[in-house]
Amino acid sequence: MSDGRAWQGNVKARLYERVRERGYDSLTAFAEARPTASLVALADELGPDDIAAVQVFSGLVAEAERSRKVTRLVRGQLVRELSQRLPNGWPAVLDDENRLKVAVALARWGTYTPETHKERADKIGDALLVTPPPPGWRPLSPDDELLLTLLPDEEV
Amino acid sequence: MRADSPGARGTGLLLILSLLSNACASLTPPAIRGRNLRYTQYETTGSVVAAGAVSPGSHDGNVWQRTLPAHLAFRSAVGEVSGSTRRISGELSRLKASHRGIAGRARGIFVRYVDYGEAQLRWIDTELAAATRLATAASEVEDPDMQLALLRLAGPRLEAAMMGSLLLAVWFDFLHLTDAALSRHLYGVETMFVKMDRWQKMMEPSMKVLSSLEPEQVETAAQDVPALVGHLTGEFAAFLEAVHKGAMVLETVLVLKESMEALTLVSALRFSLPRLLPGAGPATLGVGLMVGSNGVMMGTRLVVSAEWVEMMRQLVRAGVLSVPAVSAAVRIQAGQVMMAEAHGELPRGVREALGDGPEVRGMRVTDRAGAGMARPPHHHVMPKEFREWFEKRGFTGEMDIDQFCVRLEQAHHQAIHGGGDWKLGRTWAGEWNRMIMKALYDAETRAGRMLTRNTVLEIVAEYMKEYRIPMNFIRWRGR
Numbered sequence: 001m002s003d004g005r006a007w008q009g010n011v012k013a014r015l016y017e018r019v020r021e022r023g024y025d026s027l028t029a030f031a032e033a034r035p036t037a038s039l040v041a042l043a044d045e046l047g048p049d050d051i052a053a054v055q056v057f058s059g060l061v062a063e064a065e066r067s068r069k070v071t072r073l074v075r076g077q078l079v080r081e082l083s084q085r086l087p088n089g090w091p092a093v094l095d096d097e098n099r100l101k102v103a104v105a106l107a108r109w110g111t112y113t114p115e116t117h118k119e120r121a122d123k124i125g126d127a128l129l130v131t132p133p134p135p136g137w138r139p140l141s142p143d144d145e146l147l148l149t150l151l152p153d154e155e156v
Numbered sequence: 157m158r159a160d161s162p163g164a165r166g167t168g169l170l171l172i173l174s175l176l177s178n179a180c181a182s183l184t185p186p187a188i189r190g191r192n193l194r195y196t197q198y199e200t201t202g203s204v205v206a207a208g209a210v211s212p213g214s215h216d217g218n219v220w221q222r223t224l225p226a227h228l229a230f231r232s233a234v235g236e237v238s239g240s241t242r243r244i245s246g247e248l249s250r251l252k253a254s255h256r257g258i259a260g261r262a263r264g265i266f267v268r269y270v271d272y273g274e275a276q277l278r279w280i281d282t283e284l285a286a287a288t289r290l291a292t293a294a295s296e297v298e299d300p301d302m303q304l305a306l307l308r309l310a311g312p313r314l315e316a317a318m319m320g321s322l323l324l325a326v327w328f329d330f331l332h333l334t335d336a337a338l339s340r341h342l343y344g345v346e347t348m349f350v351k352m353d354r355w356q357k358m359m360e361p362s363m364k365v366l367s368s369l370e371p372e373q374v375e376t377a378a379q380d381v382p383a384l385v386g387h388l389t390g391e392f393a394a395f396l397e398a399v400h401k402g403a404m405v406l407e408t409v410l411v412l413k414e415s416m417e418a419l420t421l422v423s424a425l426r427f428s429l430p431r432l433l434p435g436a437g438p439a440t441l442g443v444g445l446m447v448g449s450n451g452v453m454m455g456t457r458l459v460v461s462a463e464w465v466e467m468m469r470q471l472v473r474a475g476v477l478s479v480p481a482v483s484a485a486v487r488i489q490a491g492q493v494m495m496a497e498a499h500g501e502l503p504r505g506v507r508e509a510l511g512d513g514p515e516v517r518g519m520r521v522t523d524r525a526g527a528g529m530a531r532p533p534h535h536h537v538m539p540k541e542f543r544e545w546f547e548k549r550g551f552t553g554e555m556d557i558d559q560f561c562v563r564l565e566q567a568h569h570q571a572i573h574g575g576g577d578w579k580l581g582r583t584w585a586g587e588w589n590r591m592i593m594k595a596l597y598d599a600e601t602r603a604g605r606m607l608t609r610n611t612v613l614e615i616v617a618e619y620m621k622e623y624r625i626p627m628n629f630i631r632w633r634g635r
Contacts, residue, residue, distance in 0.1 A: 006624040007568040011578040040621050053622035054572075054586050061581025070583070100603045104615060107598035111591045114583035129602065 006052040015059050018046040027059040028067070035076065035141040036083035039112070061114055071153050074117045075142035078124075078151075081105045081112070082139060089138035094129075102129065124150050223303045229470035230291050230307050233314055233477075236464075238284050240321045241277055244328050248273050251331055257339030258331060262349070266334065269352050273327050279367040280320045286554040287313040293555060297610050302617040304474050305627040309559055311476040312371040319378045319481065320366045322488050323359060325423035326388055330355055332421075333392070342399050355391060358384065371630065378481040382488050389425055424488045445490060445502060447509045452486060459489045465509050472511030475628070479512045486510070534561040534632055535569055537616060537625070539589045545596075550609035558632035560616075562625055572623050592619055 024030040039053035064073040085105035091098035106125040287310040294306035337343040365377040451461040471477040538557040574587040
């Protein structure tokens with residue numbers, strides 16, 4: 001049973017210890033090597049019993065803040081959400097069922113977006129529903145062309 | 157509960173299977189029909205089910221393979237208990253029409269005891285209906301962990317109904333005996349009334365607790381039921397004895413013999429009264445319980461069938477029913493020898509067949525920590541400040557948001573509500589209530605329609621995994 005061990009002890013130390021054990025020098029490097037994995041999958045790989053997905057995300061936010069690559073992280077998170085809900089890519093027809101999937105993916109993405117980017121994420125969500133991307137669009141990394149046009153890096 | 161009509165069970169399973177297949181995409185039916193086959197077939201699945209409940213993050217493709225056995229077992233168990241209450245319901249109506257006996261003698265003062273039985277029947281049926289609705293809800297969500305969590309949520313209701321129906325069957329046997337004694341003038345009306353009152357008082361506290369649905373109390377009451385049934389068996393035997401002694405005239409003896417032969421007991425009492433009742437099994441004193449290929453045996457008598465054992469095993473492995481409650485049911489079926497030992501445990505082999513194991517005990521530990529242990533407080537998973545919002549989306553009755561609480565250690569609770577020092581980033585708060593409500597609101601706005609209860613549950617389940625909140629719901633108890 002997950003008995004709350006993820007919330008005991010020094011969370012940060014544990015997180016970075018696991019990342020290093022797996023041969024990465026940053027959480028971002030570890031996560032970007034698995035661009036379509038869900039946050040839970042990342043957490044499970046680092047510590048199925050004692051690391052939570054939200055902790056991984058928080059770590060990613062901190063690194064992105066330092067390296068001024070928050071926009072890239074936000075794009076990366078949309079890739080993760082879309083991969084979970086729409087594994088076959090953007091639906092050709094936005095019927096009720098598909099619209100719900102897209103809606104949930106975008107809503108979840110909004111909750112995994114730092115404050116600084118919330119408004120932009122909202123607008124991009126609206127835009128994706130108004131002018132949908134080509135059917136089958138399935139971004140596989142934050143470097144996806146369409147994603148880059150929607151949410152270009154500004155910080156660098 | 158009993159070992160009869162395996163054919164009917166088979167058809168029932170097929171029915172359930174076809175019902176379930178309407179609600180889900182992929183099924184793996186072949187293993188379902190085999191009887192003892194399932195004994196070994198799900199040996200591995202069983203542990204997967206357990207593991208699923210253990211690590212909320214696990215993702216595997218064969219979702220239904222993981223949860224189907226628990227779903228089926230749940231439906232069968234509900235079906236079994238409803239079958240028994242239906243039978244008793246019919247018999248109670250028949251008693252109410254017994255004008256020469258319990259309904260008519262002494263200007264109907266005995267009718268209240270039939271009414272008491274009917275009142276118990278009502279709450280048991282209500283719980284079974286609620287349990288069925290929860291099971292239906294469980295079969296409609298996609299997330300396997302949430303499916304099992306919903307089945308577990310229904311667990312105390314099933315447990316209470318199961319134990320309640322066992323007690324009710326005993327009560328019915330008492331009514332039946334009283335009816336026989338009254339209609340054939342075998343016993344004085346006044347003494348009879350005093351005795352009925354006494355028996356009802358013996359039964360009442362347990363029935364009351366079982367119908368209260370307080371999970372921990374239900375659990376305790378369930379474990380006490382075997383001893384209670386044991387006591388009642390003693391009372392029953394003593395009463396028969398008294399009737400016997402009173403019947404001095406040969407004519408009365410013959411009437412007595414005749415009426416006792418006509419008395420078919422529906423409860424477990426029939427296993428415990430070998431001397432007094434023709435047709436009951438042989439005395440089983442000193443014979444232990446054993447697991448055989450047909451089920452749990454006591455000497456040559458089948459106590460519970462292999463199918464029943466397998467059904468309970470699935471429910472225990474999924475954390476729906478507890479080992480002590482299931483053991484109590486077996487002990488009652490085993491008869492007086494087993495019931496006499498107030499806190500006797502079943503032999504290890506039997507317990508293991510019923511799904512007992514360290515990981516199962518661990519699974520329920522958050523719900524039922526030992527007496528005296530400080531338990532972490534309850535917390536609503538769906539923020540109670542938004543109760544109305546959730547009500548409009550179907551979270552009412554047995555699916556009320558108060559049913560969806562979790563126990564969290566202080567540190568865990570503070571952390572998910574924005575406390576603690578775990579957060580590394582400055583610009584992302586990750587506070588539970590805000591996350592959940594934003595996700596739900598935004599999803600609804602973007603979808604352009606109200607979210608269904610199932611979608612809400614799916615979304616909540618995902619966040620619970622992301623915060624590593626174990627999917628073990630308990631009911632809120634307002635303070």
